[in-house]
């Protein structure tokens with residue numbers, strides 16, 4: 001039986017005022033540490049693969065594509081330029097001659113501002129001097145701190161020459177904040193990796209033993225179909241999914257990319273296509289004992305993905321990927337997921353390639369997630385149920401790390 005004192009105490013914990021509720025949600029969302037479930041970041045030991053600083057930030061492929069829309073320069077001349085010259089052209093074009101209104105450009109402003117650097121500078125001198133003065137190991141700690149990221153999942157391609165060598169060397173002293181993920185694009189999307197089924201399974205077993213990945217992952221084209229009469233289907237059935245099952249590893253599917261739509265743009269040349277969510281449903285149905293994480297690149301696939309996740313509890317939607325990582329779309333997708341899935345999804349991943357991108361990608365994502373969450377608690381309030389601060393903390397913790405933690409341990 002609940003005594004009147006207990007129920008009064010409980011009532012006092014309830015956030016029944018709109019402004020108090022919203023302030024609390026913002027506070028929890030902004031301070032909660034997050035596990036970033038998909039990035040292209042690397043720790044110090046990976047040397048040239050560990051990207052940071054203003055020149056890397058400005059030559060990010062998102063900004064290359066935007067620069068080549070506004071700068072009067074042929075693509076081949078752009079690529080002939082050195083990285084520092086390209087960074088200067090990007091700055092001049094998108095930040096001096098134009099207002100940096102796009103999400104990727106605003107991201108640079110957020111990063112500069114976080115370090116107290118001039119966001120309206122005429123050139124890159126101050127920013128370069130600042131980043132050059134940083135000791136990388138401390139800088140990594142600082143960035144993780146500002147972004148409140150407790151761990152990031154890398155994208156590890158063992159079939160890549162440079163990376164393969166690093167994994168094989170004894171120099172690799174694992175920074176526990178960087179978790180590995182075994183990326184299988186080369187195996188599943190190209191015919192560059194060959195061998196018998198036994199050889200390929202053996203090779204995956206060896207890489208899993210060496211890397212200790214938290215999942216295996218692949219990006220898939222918009223025309224990905226399952227089942228299909230093709231090599232990818234056979235590799236999935238005979239090599240990848242049995243390996244996932246045997247090692248208890250989730251499989252991450254990133255679906256809807258159209259690679260090389262404009263090869264003149266090099267790594268900025270990929271596009272998007274509406275994909276077939278029923279193929280992922282069939283995978284989940286046929287392999288009920290494998291956990292799948294899935295993200296789709298096309299906005300048009302988002303609602304179908306939520307519905308598929310309602311049908312298959314071995315399917316975890318995650319992130320607003322790449323061209324979807326814009327405030328208006330993050331807001332829309334997060335609300336849709338809250339409405340259809342409650343707290344059983346992973347709202348965002350950064351996809352950061354350059355260290356400091358963690359700062360802006362998470363700051364901007366937190367703003368949209370907080371607003372969507374506050375609105376859904378307000379709806380609950382108007383229906384007759386207030387939440388407590390503890391419940392908000394529990395929910396955000398689940399969204400920011402709990403769901404992923406459960407997924408990789410199940």
Ligand code: FIX
Pocket residue numbers: 040155219254321322351353
């Ligand atoms: O396939 C992927 O993991 C993509 O995220 C990348 O290839 C893409 O270039 C990217 O960085 C998007 O954010």
Ligand code: ZN
Pocket residue numbers: 038039040155351
């Ligand atoms: Zn990625």
